[in-house]
Amino acid sequence: MPYAFALTVILALVAALQIALAAGAPWGRLAWGGSHVVLPTRLRIGSLVAVLIYTVIVVIAFTRLGALQVLPQGAAVVAMWIVFGYFALGIVLNAVSRSKPERLVMTPTTVVLTVLSLLIALGAGSLVTAA
Structure with missing residues (x-):
């Protein structure tokens, strides 16, 4: 479950940034x-x-690993692979940004989120025996 906790911490930090941006x-x-x-606006x-x-991604991750039962396990597996694809695409989008700060900060952040989501999608640290 450490991968889901790490994913949660990083997403909480990115969420704090997004909330600050929304506040101006x-x-x-x-x-x-x-x-x-x-x-x-x-x-x-x-x-x-x-x-x-x-928030939805965190719920999907913990459901995939068996810590929550929000979705059927099969749906959580599929959803977590979609999350992995979302973050993998994010690597590319951040890497090609015209903004140097975005490239320098968000690209490595997204790489870490992608690796964590891959591990979770694969079931690493899962509490369920079959996916």
Whole structure:
């Protein structure tokens, strides 16, 4: 279960960044392509939606590993592979960002999230014996 806890901690930190961005913090160079210092309204809303997505991802991860029973196990396995794909795509999107701060901070963060989600999708540390 350590992978799910690590995923949760990192997503909580990224969620804190997104909440700060939604509140008007001048850290927009770290997200959404980095073209704004302070995010416009539509991207602030996107930041809040991202926080909800991160919450769902944590629930999926713990369900996949058998710590929660929110979804059927088969659905949690499929959902966790989708999460892995989401983060893998995020590596590419962050790596090609025009914003140097986003490339330097968010690309490695997303790499770690991708590796953790892969391990969870594979069932590493699972409490369930069959997926």
